[in-house]
Amino acid sequence: MVTEKEVWNALKKAIDFELGVDVVNLGLIYExxxxxxxxxxIKMTLTTPTCPLANAIIADVYRHVKxxxxxxDVDIEVTFDPPWSPDMMSPEAKKLLGM
Structure with missing residues (x-):
């Protein structure tokens, strides 16, 4: 039996390849x-609806959780409501990205 904590820890290994930061610290995971x-x-978003690496990021999320x-089974719902903004990033991610 897997726990939510284990899932969140696995999600910290999934990376937005363009930014080099994990999806949790970027604030991409909503639920x-x-x-x-x-x-x-998993309910998640991407930094932009036209993200060129969307399929790779979603596949990385799936792979780490699976x-x-x-x-x-892993069911991933991608939503843009609410849309992502830099305010959703953790302080660690902002620091890594020089914000």
């Missing part, structure tokens, strides 16, 4: 739910 200890639902022991 995580673990259902019956084996199914994971690799957790006990995870049978």
């Amino acid at each position: 995580v739910k673990v259902i019956d200890g084996k199914k994971v639902y 690799s957790l022991e006990g995870v049978e």
Whole structure:
């Protein structure tokens, strides 16, 4: 059985390849739910709807979460409501990006 904490830790390994910062610290993850200890639902966004690396980022999120022991299914919903803004980044991410 996987926990939400384990999922969040796995998500910290998924990177926005263009910015070189993980999706959690960028504020791209809006919601995580673990259902019956084996199914994971993730609601996320991207920095822009026209992100050229969208498929790679989503695949990286999927790969890291699916690799957790006990995870049978990963459902990723991408939304742009609310739209992402730099205000959603953690202080660590802002520092890394020189903001």
